[in-house]
Amino acid sequence: MSTQPVPAEQVAALRRFNRYFTRRIGALEDHYLGQDRPLGEARLLFEIAERPGGVSLRELRSRLGLDAGYLSRMTKALEAQGLVRLSAHPDDNRLRMVEPTPAGRVEVTEQNRRADALAAGLLDALAPGRRAQLVEAMATAQRLLRLAAITVDLVDGASPDARACLDAYAAEIDARFPEGFDKSDLVGPAEVSGEAGAFFVAYEEGRPVGCGALRRLEPGVGEIRHVWVHPEARRLGLARRILAALEEAATARDCTVVRLDTHASLTEAQAMYRASGYTEIPAYVDHVYGDHWFEKQLPGPAV
Amino acid sequence: MSTQPVPAEQVAALRRFNRYFTRRIGALEDHYLGQDRPLGEARLLFEIAERPGGVSLRELRSRLGLDAGYLSRMTKALEAQGLVRLSAHPDDNRLRMVEPTPAGRVEVTEQNRRADALAAGLLDALAPGRRAQLVEAMATAQRLLRLAAITVDLVDGASPDARACLDAYAAEIDARFPEGFDKSDLVGPAEVSGEAGAFFVAYEEGRPVGCGALRRLEPGVGEIRHVWVHPEARRLGLARRILAALEEAATARDCTVVRLDTHASLTEAQAMYRASGYTEIPAYVDHVYGDHWFEKQLPGPAV
DNA sequence: CATGTTCTTTGACTTTAGTCAAAGAACATG
DNA sequence: CATGTTCTTTGACTAAAGTCAAAGAACATG
Numbered sequence: 001m002s003t004q005p006v007p008a009e010q011v012a013a014l015r016r017f018n019r020y021f022t023r024r025i026g027a028l029e030d031h032y033l034g035q036d037r038p039l040g041e042a043r044l045l046f047e048i049a050e051r052p053g054g055v056s057l058r059e060l061r062s063r064l065g066l067d068a069g070y071l072s073r074m075t076k077a078l079e080a081q082g083l084v085r086l087s088a089h090p091d092d093n094r095l096r097m098v099e100p101t102p103a104g105r106v107e108v109t110e111q112n113r114r115a116d117a118l119a120a121g122l123l124d125a126l127a128p129g130r131r132a133q134l135v136e137a138m139a140t141a142q143r144l145l146r147l148a149a150i151t152v153d154l155v156d157g158a159s160p161d162a163r164a165c166l167d168a169y170a171a172e173i174d175a176r177f178p179e180g181f182d183k184s185d186l187v188g189p190a191e192v193s194g195e196a197g198a199f200f201v202a203y204e205e206g207r208p209v210g211c212g213a214l215r216r217l218e219p220g221v222g223e224i225r226h227v228w229v230h231p232e233a234r235r236l237g238l239a240r241r242i243l244a245a246l247e248e249a250a251t252a253r254d255c256t257v258v259r260l261d262t263h264a265s266l267t268e269a270q271a272m273y274r275a276s277g278y279t280e281i282p283a284y285v286d287h288v289y290g291d292h293w294f295e296k297q298l299p300g301p302a303v
Numbered sequence: 304m305s306t307q308p309v310p311a312e313q314v315a316a317l318r319r320f321n322r323y324f325t326r327r328i329g330a331l332e333d334h335y336l337g338q339d340r341p342l343g344e345a346r347l348l349f350e351i352a353e354r355p356g357g358v359s360l361r362e363l364r365s366r367l368g369l370d371a372g373y374l375s376r377m378t379k380a381l382e383a384q385g386l387v388r389l390s391a392h393p394d395d396n397r398l399r400m401v402e403p404t405p406a407g408r409v410e411v412t413e414q415n416r417r418a419d420a421l422a423a424g425l426l427d428a429l430a431p432g433r434r435a436q437l438v439e440a441m442a443t444a445q446r447l448l449r450l451a452a453i454t455v456d457l458v459d460g461a462s463p464d465a466r467a468c469l470d471a472y473a474a475e476i477d478a479r480f481p482e483g484f485d486k487s488d489l490v491g492p493a494e495v496s497g498e499a500g501a502f503f504v505a506y507e508e509g510r511p512v513g514c515g516a517l518r519r520l521e522p523g524v525g526e527i528r529h530v531w532v533h534p535e536a537r538r539l540g541l542a543r544r545i546l547a548a549l550e551e552a553a554t555a556r557d558c559t560v561v562r563l564d565t566h567a568s569l570t571e572a573q574a575m576y577r578a579s580g581y582t583e584i585p586a587y588v589d590h591v592y593g594d595h596w597f598e599k600q601l602p603g604p605a606v
Numbered sequence: 607c608a609t610g611t612t613c614t615t616t617g618a619c620t621t622t623a624g625t626c627a628a629a630g631a632a633c634a635t636g
Numbered sequence: 637c638a639t640g641t642t643c644t645t646t647g648a649c650t651a652a653a654g655t656c657a658a659a660g661a662a663c664a665t666g
Contacts, residue, residue, distance in 0.1 A: 061613095069656080071614090120314045131313055344622095
């Protein structure tokens with residue numbers, strides 16, 4: 001974005017909320033307290049208990065950003081208390097796996113119960129209608145904050161993240177449509193690099209959660225393809241952001257119009273395209289999987 | 304409230320939001336970091352910088368809940384770094400006053416600038432319309448969370464908190480209406496205790512922020528008086544909660560109807576009474592300051 | 607199979623955060 | 637003005653949190 005600066009009042013509003021929330025309400029999530037356990041140990045135990053199948057120390061280390069020695073000692077302490085069990089990794093004997101014991105699971109469950117009770121106590125003060133309003137406002141805020149925290153980056157079409165997204169896209173279409181999906185229909189890295197096209201990957205907390213490709217159909221005409229959003233990142237409005245990035249890239253590449261095709265059953269996608277200024281047109285190309293075609297006139301390049 | 308339990312889904316929603324927010328967004332408010340300063344010192348410096356006129360160590364201690372020795376050492380450290388200045392209290396030589404130096408103020412300002420930049424960076428990723436939506440959702444959430452965190456407690460009408468609220472109420476009316484307000488018109492402690500009546504004070508973080516009184520007009524008929532909310536706690540919906548508490552108390556005291564009077568210029572209050580089931584009636588008593596009268600039928604006592 | 611890399615453990619630290627009690631100065635009160 | 641109280645400082649601790657480097661076992665690779 002960055003076309004015009006964010007109003008100071010909005011910045012202040014976010015910080016105000018932030019301060020209020022972390023100080024007053026965030027304390028609810030201190031289920032860590034209560035049990036007379038150091039915070040570090042409690043946090044670690046929670047992280048371990050979230051994966052009943054076991055985690056490697058290595059993953060814990062990178063997840064929690066802990067020093068190897070520090071982590072080693074803490075897990076040992078938890079083991080001595082009978083809360084976790086350590087074992088060797090089946091395939092790699094350098095790695096050690098940790099999993100919660102029943103006792104460890106009980107402690108975590110108990111803490112969660114207490115945190116739930118605290119949260120319920122807070123909500124209980126509100127009349128049902130207001131409670132519903134609060135829950136809705138929080139859902140909206142979380143949705144928008146997630147969207148804001150996602151970045152849409154131009155990447156090489158051959159990069160692992162790009163390929164991973166395209167694979168997920170292909171697998172999803174393949175599973176969804178009876179006719180299946182042939183991977184050879186995916187764009188190649190050469191088509192979406194440099195002056196010819198572009199490839200964007202959306203990242204949430206370092207993980208790729210969406211993509212979109214732009215390639216040149218003919219001079220002045222771009223084609224948008226493979227707009228995909230990870231199931232867990234849907235309904236945030238991410239597809240629109242990817243679309244906007246692709247259109248901007250098309251404009252920068254002297255396109256005056258972009259086209260795309262989509263499938264009749266994807267009614268949501270069609271609604272989004274229409275809302276974004278696309279109009280339906282006759283078939284411009286004979287893709288196997290599309291049966292509806294759209295195009296949008298782009299504004300001229302910036303003066 | 305507590306008439307029926309809070310749905311588990313709403314509890315989960317609050318905790319989900321809480322977790323997401325503190326983990327992902329709350330980090331924004333870690334302006335403490337960046338400067339290579341221990342958290343305790345940074346927190347203390349911020350607290351001191353908020354009061355350019357100076358604070359006593361005593362107040363800081365109670366505000367931050369710190370040990371006297373610990374606080375003494377930390378202020379000394381800040382003084383050694385040239386960030387705060389210590390002096391004696393003009394009236395009481397036991398107390399020591401702390402105030403920020405220009406250097407201390409600069410550091411705090413700089414940290415705030417960084418936190419603003421982080422927040423702006425996050426908001427910048429959203430289109431203006433969505434940003435406005437986010438700000439509104441946060442405002443709604445904060446309003447309702449504040450309301451939820453306020454308790455409405457039955458207290459003795461003679462308690463200092465009760466008298467403080469009544470004084471504020473009287474002062475406000477006195478300032479607001481040309482005819483002034485005569486304190487002798489306030490309810491006496493005896494009228495609002497035991498079987499005769501009730502007095503409620505609303506507390507937010509330990510501070511009284513509202514009140515309301517119930518007294519007996521005649522057998523079966525209660526009168527609600529002095530419903531007041533602190534200016535900083537208005538527009539949260541607190542008056543309705545106080546009203547609900549008073550009505551419940553009236554029901555418990557075998558009242559079948561409650562009455563109240565209000566002033567024509569308080570249009571918001573009148574709207575609230577109507578929305579809460581009150582209907583306008585002719586004057587039932589000759590108070591000096593009221594010119595509109597309302598009553599509400601209460602449900603019979605619980606079976 | 608030699609060599610470099612990855613992963614964990616261990617020992618030896620440091621800093622932060624916080625507690626407790628004693629002592630002294632200043633004030634408040636009868 | 638003696639006595640108790642309040643407030644701050646200081647000394648002497650402790651526990652938690654974290655850092656750094658060395659060492660050894662297991663794996664990966666040419």
